[in-house]
Amino acid sequence: MPQNSDRRSFLKQSTAVAGVTALSATALSASVAKTAHAAGSDEIRIVLIGCGGRGKGAMVNIFKSQGNVKLVAVHDAFAESAQQALKTLGRKAYADKIDVPPDHVFSGLEGYKAAIDVDCDLVVIATPPGFKPQQFEYAVNKGRHIFMEKPVATDPAGIRRVLKSVEESKKKGLMVGVGLQRRHEPQYKETIERIHDGAIGEVVSQQVYWNGGGIWYRNRKEDQSEMQFQCNNWYHFNWICGDQITEQHIHNLDVGCWVKNMYPVECNGMGGREQRVDGDASKSQIFDHTFCEYTFADDSKMFSQGRHLAGSWTHVGEHVQGTKGTADPSGWIKGENAWEYTGKQLNGHQQEQHDLIDALMRGDIYNEGEYGAHSTFTAIMGREACYSGKIIKWDELMEKGGDLAPGIDDFSLDSPVPESARPDANGIYPIPVPGKYKPFG
Template identity: 50%
Template sequence: MKETESVSRRKFIGTSAIAGAAASFPYVARGEALQSDTIRVAAIGLGGRGTGAITQILDAPMDLEKNKNLRCKTKLVAIADAFPEKSANKIAAMKKKYGEDRIDVEGRIFGGLDGYKQAINEDVDMVVIATPPGFKPQQFEYAINQGKKVFMEKPVASDVTGIRRVLASAKKAKEKGLTVGIGLQRRHEERYIDCVKQLQDGVIGDINMLRVYWNGNSIWHRGKQPGMTEMEYQVNNWYHFTWASGDQICEQHIHNLDAGCWIKGMYPIKANGMGGSEMRMGGDRKLSQIFDHTFVEYTFPDGTKMFSQGRHLKGGWSHVAEYAHGSKGTCKVASHIEPFAGDPIRIRGAGGGHYQEQKDLIEALHKGEYYNEAEYGAMSTFTAILGREACYSGKEIIADDLMKKGRDYAPGIDDYTWDSAPPVAPDEKGEYPVPAPGVYRPFA
């Protein structure tokens, strides 16, 4: 295989990755300047991904100073987590690695469902939001209203109401010049950037079909602890409730769907699909209400189809990848291109997107550069929701209709407390409702 010249990461992120994905927020030369060389960070959600993001944010300045002569610092100064007692060991480990001067959170660790407000209100420059998707829209909105820069993990919402809220906050962030990073890390990986550019430049001709996969193993479940309210139980097991996670197609498969939309430079206008919950938690509906398999046929405005597989199945075929098929060849995205005529082309460039996205964000903040990834984060999340609603209902769903009339999965979520009744409840058998295709209604 021959290798090709890679494209500038910053240049491509700033143009094709945003403007080319139908976003209305182009790259802007200057953003709001930092007041010092130290970025003070608040972490909202210190689970696995939240801890990972914070670690990468703390590590990034070392590489930037070494490779780009950019002197900068990052410091964790506040934490909010629904269950703050779980954070103790993680905080101790970070203090041991980075020192107490960079992990300075004493007296600024907040719990409960509204602790994010207290953390954001602290003297911080940037907020890292890594909570369950259902809670992100109001947390993002609050951070932007308080004038904070934001890094928010994907997906950015679990329902259409949340998507509309994120889009409104994204617009406000643009008006304020507040940089927003979204955890769709493929868009920051050299191998993806290089490959997508070649595909958009026509290396395999007109792209007429995409295939995307996130087929994996089973996922975690935490039992109900003594004394827990139903709300505490569901938040602690958030992945298993659609109002909190958006289902597997949103929580994990969004990466592959986002890559497909990025390649096409557009979003689907409709979708039909099928799916169900057969093997999830051994078929025990007392533990989970989400699907364990989905299949979606998306249609783009130009008629191109994108076929999507998402699954959790222990012992099944595991495969996480994206493929493009064109008039002049095929491509396994970020791996290799196979023209119908000529030699295969190996895609060059590093992976490591989780780390690279933080390096790009920290560098932009210190240079006073601005970018806003919130719109494509919202629209790729909406694409996942579109597919989910097609699978849940068994119907063909028009994207515009869903954006206007999609269900609100967690009405009144801003006011939830541990004593609130969750949006779903178990029946007299202790079983949670699982959407039934042909019966489920996707619109409010």
């Protein structure tokens, strides 16, 4: 790069240089690092899509990074949420990192396009997963660097769309970070590296857990349309959320696949609803407990528990058994190569943003989109096994799995909800019944 290049030039031109394979990534990074600050224009302009708790949390993490960052536009389905996010972030002493004029505050299900169209370098997508495939696709088509929270979709059609966009992002040399933050925590990284180096021999089985208490529920407001109600109460509708196994348990499933360095070829499972059956809480589609048996190509197993049951045993973690010992990927190994992580415990949400912003500042582009999509698909496969009561094959589901919300690109807050989520005359939503539910539409 020319010696007078600045950060903005690099961020805008990174798609062009990506295709020039003869240019060393190391040399490019060194050139950018050497000249960006001297040029006095090293600012990374950011657009936030999705202003809920995780969206605001991701922005705080980015503000705490060492980069020269500026939030320049926000979008949320609900205008009041977008406005509240700006007030909240401003109160947290980050006012100097926010420059969002009134005409850069966008709302509505379709408003993400106008937000991404704003002159920016990085798009942070923290919306419910049902909306991410089209938002990610649009950001890639616009040539933006992207951080996208997990999970990245709720159905196989969405995964196929994300994977196609990931390939396009690689061609354009775009940064793609995905919010599976354990992959950025040194305690996990070092432990799993030792497992890969043979510290516990061959991995033969794993248990992964996300067992928690109850979850939030937002009662219907009198003036809400059905679409507004479901978007505001998104955790309880599969086309937007993907169920608890997809929305939260994905973290532990991702670790298990990382440990194996592969993805499962099939899954069988079971689950249902025990507490979410009465009153307002029954206005929900999701299960409150699941159990899955995943099988990898080498016949090793990963057993999965996921639930939201108030008053029950809670545990979030992963445990690995090998031919020479056992391990907890969060920091210890037992057996002939016993070891325990003694380094600094870092917050994964913060570290993933330190890594992303630092890499952007150095011009060191990485792409986490593929494993983000495959780990999400692992969770979707488990959900479909639990819902259907059948053994689900990875390849068949990837090829034939359906779409929970056809036409989602054209949805507005006044649109009818997808057929898969429409209540009957008594206000009861469709509930998956094992043995009757059809995983392929």
